[in-house]
Amino acid sequence: MSQFIGEWPLPLFIIAGFFAAMGVSVLFGRALRLWGVYATVSERQAVIYVLFGKVVGVLDEPGIHFLWKKFGFKALLVNWLGKQYKVDLRLDQQYLRSQPVNSEEGAPMGVGLWYEMYINDPVAYTFRNTDPRGSLAANVGNSTVRCLSNLPLDSMMVSRHKMSRTVRQEVSEKSQEWGYKLGSCYIRKVHFRDMNMIRQIQNKVVNRLRQVTSAIMQEGANSVSVITNAAEREAAVDFGKASAIRPHIVGQMLHTISQDPDVCAALFNIMEVNRIVENDIPIHILPNLELQRLLKE
Numbered sequence: 001m002s003q004f005i006g007e008w009p010l011p012l013f014i015i016a017g018f019f020a021a022m023g024v025s026v027l028f029g030r031a032l033r034l035w036g037v038y039a040t041v042s043e044r045q046a047v048i049y050v051l052f053g054k055v056v057g058v059l060d061e062p063g064i065h066f067l068w069k070k071f072g073f074k075a076l077l078v079n080w081l082g083k084q085y086k087v088d089l090r091l092d093q094q095y096l097r098s099q100p101v102n103s104e105e106g107a108p109m110g111v112g113l114w115y116e117m118y119i120n121d122p123v124a125y126t127f128r129n130t131d132p133r134g135s136l137a138a139n140v141g142n143s144t145v146r147c148l149s150n151l152p153l154d155s156m157m158v159s160r161h162k163m164s165r166t167v168r169q170e171v172s173e174k175s176q177e178w179g180y181k182l183g184s185c186y187i188r189k190v191h192f193r194d195m196n197m198i199r200q201i202q203n204k205v206v207n208r209l210r211q212v213t214s215a216i217m218q219e220g221a222n223s224v225s226v227i228t229n230a231a232e233r234e235a236a237v238d239f240g241k242a243s244a245i246r247p248h249i250v251g252q253m254l255h256t257i258s259q260d261p262d263v264c265a266a267l268f269n270i271m272e273v274n275r276i277v278e279n280d281i282p283i284h285i286l287p288n289l290e291l292q293r294l295l296k297e
Helices: 002-007 010-034 067-081 122-127 132-148 153-158 160-178 195-258 261-279 289-296
Strands: 038-041 045-051 054-059 063-066 083-088 092-102 108-119 180-192
Touching (some): 045 067, 045 122, 054 067, 054 122, 083 122, 108 132, 108 160, 122 160, 132 160, 132 180, 160 180, 180 195, 195 261
Antiparallel strands (some): 038 063, 045 054, 045 083, 092 108, 108 180
């Protein structure tokens, strides 16, 4: 041994010994697992052990399990003569699109359903149904059609939470027979399936919007007309009052002015000149006869 260490460098010898120990431990561990001494199970996973066509046991807890303690002498044979089935227990989701449902009024509707499922019985999931996922989807679809048919259209378009609870209560008990358990169930979409009906509804909505728009515009025009007529009426009343009061006021002012003859004459002269200027009346100036006679002399 000392000669071997002397021939090899010490670090290389340590590395070689480390890898040799690892190889021995791996081989030893594989041998122990092969003889059924222990088994490891991952998180959210189940392992089913079958021997001679019968289920020996199920391991669904994550960690290390000692098979001799759980299965007895069958642990020596289960890895050699038996089978192992690994089942994924994680939560899964699926969405069913446009399930055909008829409303109470006879309208062809489509329902989009989203639901969660997980495996609660690995043995039933593995051996009782060849396609448990497809069977659960068919069961959910049939329950949706059966529970939501002949509902009023307004209730179908609004009460989605209530319909979701109804479908879940109908499916959950039957799905457990195949090892599946239904989790959350929610109706995400309710729509019309007939394109002709969709076009008719669109045309009705457009016509209704046009009618409402026309009614709003007419009501606005009527309101403007009422306001305008009221304003014109009030203005006419005020102008009538002013026309009735004007002669009295003008008469009083003329009476006051007429008490002074000079002021009265000047006022009327000014008014006459303004009238002539405003109306553009032509003015003809006649020559003074006395001035003509003087010029002749």
